[in-house]
Amino acid sequence: MLRNERGFEYIADASIVEEGMDNANQFSETRKITRVQMVKILETTHGAIFTVNFNKQVTKDAGEVKLQDISADDLATKAGRLKVMDNLLKGEERTIRGKVVKVEPKLGRTQVIDQDVNDDHKERLVDHRTINWLIFQNIKYVAP
Numbered sequence: 001m002l003r004n005e006r007g008f009e010y011i012a013d014a015s016i017v018e019e020g021m022d023n024a025n026q027f028s029e030t031r032k033i034t035r036v037q038m039v040k041i042l043e044t045t046h047g048a049i050f051t052v053n054f055n056k057q058v059t060k061d062a063g064e065v066k067l068q069d070i071s072a073d074d075l076a077t078k079a080g081r082l083k084v085m086d087n088l089l090k091g092e093e094r095t096i097r098g099k100v101v102k103v104e105p106k107l108g109r110t111q112v113i114d115q116d117v118n119d120d121h122k123e124r125l126v127d128h129r130t131i132n133w134l135i136f137q138n139i140k141y142v143a144p
Contacts, residue, residue, distance in 0.1 A: 024049040024097050024115075027140040035143050039128045041136055042110055043103045048136070049115060050099070055130035056091040063088055093132070096124055 003009045042052065066088055074080050098112040101123060108128040115122075134141045 023138065024051045024135055026138065027135050028138050030140045030142060032144055033141050035128065035131055038131050038134050038141050038143060039110075041141060042100065042126070042128075042131070042134060043105075045100050045136060047099050049097065050134060050136040051095060051097045052112070052126055052134045053093060053095045053132045054126055055132070056094050057127065058089060058091045062092060091130065094124075096126065098122075098124070 001009055002012050042050070070084055074084050096112055096114050097116055098114045100110055101113055102111040104111065109125045110128065112124050112126055113122045114124050132143055
């Protein structure tokens, strides 16, 4: 029994599922590619399901929480300060299993329907600049 994002259920023969459907969570191969290449793959998924991991936009509240964990020792060296800065500028990781709705190339984002959300607010934005990895057609693509 299969169910689409609109809740429509239907029965499909096992051979159809085995031949024509890929799993968005499993992969048999890993490839290191650039983010530009990864975005091109994401943009050409044509309604197929994939899993993508990226960093969300940094918020003031999240930055304030991170600042509370910084000690004087963390700021004592240049390497320590750079590490703190990188941590402050990096948003929370998010993983979405979904499909593309709309690509906004000028803004560097892709609008995605999150398949793991069961309410009316399923649409999410994936920021192209922060994609860490993508699983599509049994291959996991990883940014260097």
